[in-house]
Every structure is written in structure tokens, then in C-alpha cells.
Amino acid sequence: MPQSIYKPGLHIVSTFSAPVELLRDAVYCRELFDGLIGELGLVKVGEVYHSFPQGGYTAIVALTESHVSIHTWPEFGMATFDVFLSSFMNDNTEKVRAFFDATVAGFRATVTNRQEIMR
Amino acid sequence: MPQSIYKPGLHIVSTFSAPVELLRDAVYCRELFDGLIGELGLVKVGEVYHSFPQGGYTAIVALTESHVSIHTWPEFGMATFDVFLSSFMNDNTEKVRAFFDATVAGFRATVTNRQEIMR
Numbered sequence: 001m002p003q004s005i006y007k008p009g010l011h012i013v014s015t016f017s018a019p020v021e022l023l024r025d026a027v028y029c030r031e032l033f034d035g036l037i038g039e040l041g042l043v044k045v046g047e048v049y050h051s052f053p054q055g056g057y058t059a060i061v062a063l064t065e066s067h068v069s070i071h072t073w074p075e076f077g078m079a080t081f082d083v084f085l086s087s088f089m090n091d092n093t094e095k096v097r098a099f100f101d102a103t104v105a106g107f108r109a110t111v112t113n114r115q116e117i118m119r
Numbered sequence: 120m121p122q123s124i125y126k127p128g129l130h131i132v133s134t135f136s137a138p139v140e141l142l143r144d145a146v147y148c149r150e151l152f153d154g155l156i157g158e159l160g161l162v163k164v165g166e167v168y169h170s171f172p173q174g175g176y177t178a179i180v181a182l183t184e185s186h187v188s189i190h191t192w193p194e195f196g197m198a199t200f201d202v203f204l205s206s207f208m209n210d211n212t213e214k215v216r217a218f219f220d221a222t223v224a225g226f227r228a229t230v231t232n233r234q235e236i237m238r
Contacts, residue, residue: 006195013130015238048165048181060179060186062167067177071185071205076125080238084199086190113238119134119199 008118009066010096011084016109023074023107026057032106033061033068040095042085065092068099079107084119127237128185129215130203135228142193142226145176151225152180152187159214161204184211187218198226203238 022028026049037044046062056072065085072079083099085092104111141147145168156163165181175191184204191198202218204211223230 006192006197008134009199011132011199013132013236013238015127045169045177046167046179048167048179050164050181052183058164058181058186060165060167060181060188062169062177062179064171066190066199067179067188069179069186069188073125073207078125080128080130080185080203080205086199088192115236117132117234119132119232 007087007091009084009086009088010093011066011082011117011119012096012100013082013113013115013117014100014111015078015080015113016104016107016111017078018107018109020074020077023072023077023079024055024057026051026059029057029059029070029072032103033059036099036102037061037063040098042095065095070103078112079109126206126210128203128205128207129212130185130201130236130238131215131219132201132232132234132236133219133230134197134199134232135223135226135230136197137191137226137228139193139196142191142196142198143174143176145170145178148176148178148189148191151222152178155218155221156180156182159218161214184214189222197231198228 043064051057060069070081162183167179170176180187189200
């Protein structure tokens with residue numbers, strides 16, 4: 001039964017540093033994201049994985065629950081990453097944090113910036 | 120010549136209300152976004168447009184400069200919208216604000232939340 005009012009979802013917006021080899025490996029990122037989507041019971045409705053000449057890549061995954069995006073910069077040893085899940089049918093707040101924490105662990109990352117926005 | 124240090128880009132994260140007919144019209148959104156991408160000299164590298172059974176849609180456009188995303192909720196008369204452009208080769212800060220302002224105008228929207236994040 002749909003909610004009668006909009007329930008804001010959590011959006012985590014971050015920047016992290018990570019090993020260069022992972023920031024160049026879009027296949028690794030895809031396996032990581034696909035695994036997390038499955039484990040957390042999310043539903044993918046489309047995606048873009050695009051590699052750049054300098055070795056970085058952009059991945060954007062559209063979910064029924066909203067989206068995940070990462071832009072990697074191996075030349076700077078860092079990435080911008082965000083995950084946003086609406087809470088339309090269920091409160092997905094903890095799933096956002098779980099996705100974020102698992103991505104940080106998967107990238108062996110050091111988070112340099114992390115903001116939580118309810119929207 | 121690439122920069123030797125990472126230059127943060129501007130990410131605007133927002134929520135707005137808008138007329139229901141525009142929140143249901145993914146074709147309109149695509150024309151609006153494609154027009155803005157052209158006018159601002161941005162480069163699209165992939166996109167997802169996905170319509171949901173209840174009439175809303177998700178659009179995510181991957182750019183060489185980062186991404187644009189919108190999730191519409193016609194049943195609530197609102198959308199979550201964000202635009203993020205890195206400033207890798209050029210300072211794209213004003214292009215982010217121009218994209219945001221033109222999207223708000225194009226959707227005849229009332230912005231209920233808007234945050235600027237440098238990342």
C-alpha cells in the first residue's frame with residue numbers, strides 16, 4: 001500500500017581515497033555493487049559503467065529505490081561516491097549506511113568527507 | 120594539461136515540487152536535459168531513463184563531468200534532483216548553478232530544499 005505522504009530517504013554524499021588499482025577496476029566495482037544490491041534486496045533498473053582514457057571510471061546504478069554513483073580519479077588516488085535510497089515503501093535508512101560502509105570496506109577506502117542528507 | 124591536484128566540483132542536491140504532468144513526462148525531461156547538456160557544452164557518456172508503474176520516472180545521465188539525476192513522485196507532486204560537475208579541467212561551478220536554475224524553470228518548480236556541496 002503506497003504511503004499517503006512522501007517519506008524522505010537518506011542520501012550519503014562522500015569523497016574517499018583508495019588504492020589506485022581499485023580506482024581503475026570498473027569490473028571490480030560492478031561486482032561489488034551488484035553483490036550489495038543483491039544482499040540488501042535492492043532492485044536495479046539500469047546502469048552506466050564508463051571508463052575514461054586516464055584510467056578512471058564512472059558508475060551510476062539506477063535502482064527502484066533511487067541510485068548509487070561513483071566517479072573515480074586514480075590519478076589523484078580518490079573517488080566521489082554517493083548512495084541514495086528513498087523510503088517510499090520501507091525505511092531504507094539503514095540500508096543506505098550498510099551500502100556505504102560495505103563500499104568503503106570493499107575499496108579499502110579512507111573517507112575524507114561524508115555528509116548525510118534526508119531528502 | 121591535467122591538473123596536478125584534484126579540484127573539487129560543485130554538487131547541488133535538491134527537492135522540488137512541480138506540476139504533476141511534468142513529473143510524469145520522461146520525454147519532456149529528456150529533451151530538457153539534452154538541451155541543457157548541449158547549451159552548456161557538457162558531454163554525455165551514458166544515461167538511464169526508467170518509468171515506474173505509478174507514473175513517476177528516474178533519469179540518470181552520466182557526463183564526462185560527473186552526473187545529473189532526478190527521481191519524480193507525481194503522486195506527491197515532487198521530485199528529488201541533483202547535478203554534480205567536477206572541475207577537473209575547468210571550473211564548472213557556474214555551469215552547475217545554470218543547469219540547476221534551468222531545470223527548476225523548465226519544471227516550473229518550487230524548490231523546497233537545496234544544498235550545495237563542494238566535493
